[in-house]
Amino acid sequence: MSADGTVGKACDVLEQVAAFKRPARFNEILEASPFPKATLYRLMQTLTNQGMLAYDPEAQTYSMGLRLVRMAHAAWGQSSLAPIAAPILDKLAAEVGETIHLAQMENGQVLFVDKRRASVLFETLAQTGRVAPAHSTGVGKAILAFMTPDRLERALRQQAFVKYTPNTHDNADSLMAELAQIHEDGVAFDREEHEQGIISIAAPILLGSGKVVGAVSIASTTNRNSPDTLQAFKPALLDATARIGEQATPWQFPT
Amino acid sequence: MSADGTVGKACDVLEQVAAFKRPARFNEILEASPFPKATLYRLMQTLTNQGMLAYDPEAQTYSMGLRLVRMAHAAWGQSSLAPIAAPILDKLAAEVGETIHLAQMENGQVLFVDKRRASVLFETLAQTGRVAPAHSTGVGKAILAFMTPDRLERALRQQAFVKYTPNTHDNADSLMAELAQIHEDGVAFDREEHEQGIISIAAPILLGSGKVVGAVSIASTTNRNSPDTLQAFKPALLDATARIGEQATPWQFPT
DNA sequence: AACCTAGTTCCACTATTTGGAACTTGCAAG
DNA sequence: CTTGCAAGTTCCAAATAGTGGAACTAGGTT
Incomplete structure (x- = not known):
C-alpha cells in the first residue's frame, strides 16, 4: 500500500507472507510483491532472524514467525x-x-x-x-x-x-x-x-x-x-x- | 538484542511496547529503549501508521496495533x-x-x-x-x-x-x-x-x-x-x- | 511571568539500503 | 554427460533513507 521507508516495506512483506495461507516459497512471495529480488531477499532474511518470519530449511518455505504470535498476544491484551x-x-x-x-x-x-x-x-x-x-x-x-x-x-x-x-x-x-x-x-x-x-x-x-x-x-x-x-x-x-x-x-x- | 538495521530496531520497539502490559506514553518507552529521542519518535510514527502500533491521541499512549492480531491469525494457521x-x-x-x-x-x-x-x-x-x-x-x-x-x-x-x-x-x-x-x-x-x-x-x-x-x-x-x-x-x-x-x-x- | 517537562521538528552527516547484474545450485531434458 | 533453465544467493557502487544533537513548541506547574 503505502511506502514508509524500510519498515513499511518490511510490513508489506509480512502481509504478503500472511496472505498465503500456507508456508510459501521465496519465489511465490517474490511474484506477489513489488520489490526486486535482491531487496525482497534481504528483507526476508532480516525478518527471519528477527523471528517475525520462520524459515524451514528443509521445505524451503517461509511462514509467520512465533515472535509475531507473542507480540499479537500482547496486542490482544492491550x-x-x-x-x-x-x-x-x-x-x-x-x-x-x-x-x-x-x-x-x-x-x-x-x-x-x-x-x-x-x-x-x-x-x-x-x-x-x-x-x-x-x-x-x-x-x-x-x-x-x-x-x-x-x-x-x-x-x-x-x-x-x-x-x-x-x-x-x-x-x-x-x-x-x-x-x-x-x-x-x-x-x-x-x-x-x-x-x-x-x-x-x-x-x-x-x-x-x-x-x-x-x-x-x-x-x-x-x-x-x-x-x-x-x-x-x-x-x-x-x-x-x-x-x-x-x-x-x-x-x-x-x- | 541484536541490531539488524532499521527493521531490527523496529522489532525491538514493538517488543518494548509489548512489554508494557498497558498502553504506554512515549516517554516511558523512551526510557526503556536504547534509542535517542528523535530516532525512537520517527520509528514509532512509522510503526503507527503501518498499523503495527496504535496511538490514542486523547490519552497520548501507544499500544500494539490490530494489524499484528490479523497477522498472528495467519501465523496460527500457518x-x-x-x-x-x-x-x-x-x-x-x-x-x-x-x-x-x-x-x-x-x-x-x-x-x-x-x-x-x-x-x-x-x-x-x-x-x-x-x-x-x-x-x-x-x-x-x-x-x-x-x-x-x-x-x-x-x-x-x-x-x-x-x-x-x-x-x-x-x-x-x-x-x-x-x-x-x-x-x-x-x-x-x-x-x-x-x-x-x-x-x-x-x-x-x-x-x-x-x-x-x-x-x-x-x-x-x-x-x-x-x-x-x-x-x-x-x-x-x-x-x-x-x-x-x-x-x-x-x-x-x-x- | 518564568520555568519546567513531554513531545515534535530540523537538518547536515553518514551509514544502510538499493537493485541490476552476475554467480551458484539443483534438477530435468537433450 | 553437458546443456539449459529456474530458484535462490551474493556483489558493489550509487543514492536514498535513517541518524541524533540541538533547537523549538505546547501545556501544565511553581
Missing part, C-alpha cells in the same frame, strides 16, 4: 476490547445460547477480536483475527452507523461493496440510508448479507464520549431464527454493549 | 501445530477432563500455542501466545529431552535457570540428568517446578523423522492429583501426541 469484554460476553453467551462476535474497526474493515461459539466449544483463535468487510456484516454496519461523518466518509471510500449475496448493499446510498435507520434504532441487522443463511443482530460499543470503538453481534442461522426473533435479544445485547462501553478506557484506535 | 492438533486436543480434553496445553519451542522458550480449559470455558487467546521458560515446565522439558544435541546445547545456552519454586532446576546438570530419563520414559513431569501447586505430565510431538516440533501437556493441581495419578493419563497423552505427529507436515521452526 489495544483490544477483548479482555474487558470477555466476562460480559461470557454472560451474554450463556443467556442467549447463540454465537457471539466482538469486533473492532481497522481502517474500513471489521476485525473479529473475539467470539463465543454457541455449542462447539473452541476454535476461538481460528476466527479471531479474521477480517470482514464493513458493509455486509451486522457489526460492520453497527460501527459505521455511529461513526463521525468524517471518519465514516474515509471508511466508505475504502469500501469495495462486494456483493456476497443478493441482499448485500452494493452502493453507498442504500447503505447510508440503512445506517441512518440503525443510528436511530440502536441495533443493526445482517439479513443474510454476507453469507446465505446467516443472520445477526449487532450493537455498537460506545464510549462515554460517544465514540464507537467496536460492536457485538449475536448471530444465528435462518433455520433457527429470523430477524424478528433476533429482535428478542436486543435488550440483552444493548445491556452488554453498554456495560462494555462503560468499562472501556479510551485507548482506542488512532486517526 | 506455522503452528494448532490447526492440526485442534481436533485431537478436543478429544483428549474430553477424555481426561483436565487442562491441556499445546506448546512449541521458540529459541529456548516455550510458546503456548493452544489450550483446552477443563471447566471454565474460554480465555483461550489469553493464555495462547504466552511464553514460559523451558527448564521449568512439563512441555519445555519434554521438548528439550528430544532435541538433537546441538539444538539442545543452543537452547540451554539461552536458559536463565530462574528458580520459580523450590523444585525448579537451577543448573544445567540436574536438568540434563532428568532429560535423559525423560527421553527414556517418553513423558516429562512438572512437579510444581514453575508454579506452586501446579503439576503436569507432558509428551513431545515427534515428526516421522524423529524431530521434536512441540509438546502437549495435561496439567492439574496438587489438590486434585499427584504425579502418580497423572501417570494414568500417559496412554491417552501418548496416543494424542503420536497422532499429531503423524499428521504434522514438517513446516517447523528454523535453524
Whole structure:
C-alpha cells in the first residue's frame, strides 16, 4: 500500500507472507510483491532472524514467525476490547445460547477480536483475527452507523461493496440510508448479507464520549431464527454493549 | 538484542511496547529503549501508521496495533501445530477432563500455542501466545529431552535457570540428568517446578523423522492429583501426541 | 511571568539500503 | 554427460533513507 521507508516495506512483506495461507516459497512471495529480488531477499532474511518470519530449511518455505504470535498476544491484551469484554460476553453467551462476535474497526474493515461459539466449544483463535468487510456484516454496519461523518466518509471510500449475496448493499446510498435507520434504532441487522443463511443482530460499543470503538453481534442461522426473533435479544445485547462501553478506557484506535 | 538495521530496531520497539502490559506514553518507552529521542519518535510514527502500533491521541499512549492480531491469525494457521492438533486436543480434553496445553519451542522458550480449559470455558487467546521458560515446565522439558544435541546445547545456552519454586532446576546438570530419563520414559513431569501447586505430565510431538516440533501437556493441581495419578493419563497423552505427529507436515521452526 | 517537562521538528552527516547484474545450485531434458 | 533453465544467493557502487544533537513548541506547574 503505502511506502514508509524500510519498515513499511518490511510490513508489506509480512502481509504478503500472511496472505498465503500456507508456508510459501521465496519465489511465490517474490511474484506477489513489488520489490526486486535482491531487496525482497534481504528483507526476508532480516525478518527471519528477527523471528517475525520462520524459515524451514528443509521445505524451503517461509511462514509467520512465533515472535509475531507473542507480540499479537500482547496486542490482544492491550489495544483490544477483548479482555474487558470477555466476562460480559461470557454472560451474554450463556443467556442467549447463540454465537457471539466482538469486533473492532481497522481502517474500513471489521476485525473479529473475539467470539463465543454457541455449542462447539473452541476454535476461538481460528476466527479471531479474521477480517470482514464493513458493509455486509451486522457489526460492520453497527460501527459505521455511529461513526463521525468524517471518519465514516474515509471508511466508505475504502469500501469495495462486494456483493456476497443478493441482499448485500452494493452502493453507498442504500447503505447510508440503512445506517441512518440503525443510528436511530440502536441495533443493526445482517439479513443474510454476507453469507446465505446467516443472520445477526449487532450493537455498537460506545464510549462515554460517544465514540464507537467496536460492536457485538449475536448471530444465528435462518433455520433457527429470523430477524424478528433476533429482535428478542436486543435488550440483552444493548445491556452488554453498554456495560462494555462503560468499562472501556479510551485507548482506542488512532486517526 | 541484536541490531539488524532499521527493521531490527523496529522489532525491538514493538517488543518494548509489548512489554508494557498497558498502553504506554512515549516517554516511558523512551526510557526503556536504547534509542535517542528523535530516532525512537520517527520509528514509532512509522510503526503507527503501518498499523503495527496504535496511538490514542486523547490519552497520548501507544499500544500494539490490530494489524499484528490479523497477522498472528495467519501465523496460527500457518506455522503452528494448532490447526492440526485442534481436533485431537478436543478429544483428549474430553477424555481426561483436565487442562491441556499445546506448546512449541521458540529459541529456548516455550510458546503456548493452544489450550483446552477443563471447566471454565474460554480465555483461550489469553493464555495462547504466552511464553514460559523451558527448564521449568512439563512441555519445555519434554521438548528439550528430544532435541538433537546441538539444538539442545543452543537452547540451554539461552536458559536463565530462574528458580520459580523450590523444585525448579537451577543448573544445567540436574536438568540434563532428568532429560535423559525423560527421553527414556517418553513423558516429562512438572512437579510444581514453575508454579506452586501446579503439576503436569507432558509428551513431545515427534515428526516421522524423529524431530521434536512441540509438546502437549495435561496439567492439574496438587489438590486434585499427584504425579502418580497423572501417570494414568500417559496412554491417552501418548496416543494424542503420536497422532499429531503423524499428521504434522514438517513446516517447523528454523535453524 | 518564568520555568519546567513531554513531545515534535530540523537538518547536515553518514551509514544502510538499493537493485541490476552476475554467480551458484539443483534438477530435468537433450 | 553437458546443456539449459529456474530458484535462490551474493556483489558493489550509487543514492536514498535513517541518524541524533540541538533547537523549538505546547501545556501544565511553581
